[in-house]
Amino acid sequence: DAGVIQSPRHEVTEMGQEVTLRCKPISGHNSLFWYRQTMMRGLELLIYFNNNVPIDDSGMPEDRFSAKMPNASFSTLKIQPSEPRDSAVYFCASNLRVGNTEAFFGQGTRLTVV
């Protein structure tokens, strides 16, 4: 398996624009996590899915953020409208929920909102 795949790797957008980040988890994994990493806040859990169902979205900062997982092999995180304070590295991770196993991270998307 190629691991968790995220796209794009880098995104620069203007304030007010819509941004969509994409993630393909490892095949067979049934949990998927979206994290935001900044110097000030570290690795914040935004939302996690189990079997494609959102289980906990309490970390989503506000209504401008939304996430979907239409099937077991794809998830999106959307920010609309984007703001400069959304600039961060966004990581997607997946694991196998049964047995509490290692979470594997994607390479991340570095988002810059200008």
Next chain:
Amino acid sequence: GENVEQHPSTLSVQEGDSAVIKCTYSDSASNYFPWYKQELGKRPQLIIDIRSNVGEKKDQRIAVTLNKTAKHFSLHITETQPEDSAVYFCAALKGGKLIFGQGTELSVKP
């Protein structure tokens, strides 16, 4: 919900010395505690983990200890090398939700 506190935020040691990073968690139902290493510009990667039914685990120069009663766990790195320089994160998992500490930036000086 779960809260994970990690200390120190920065740690500088001489090559060959030991390094210890400590974490506490709030939810006694958490049952899995991984440690991740993140090099500059890279993704976090697992270096060692421990489950709640185990008190200690060792893998070459790294070891993790868990005290369930006190709800704290620690990472120990012995004989540190310059390539150990990175940011280290502890985490706690409960009910499928994985929460990370704030991270420790370890610097190993040659």
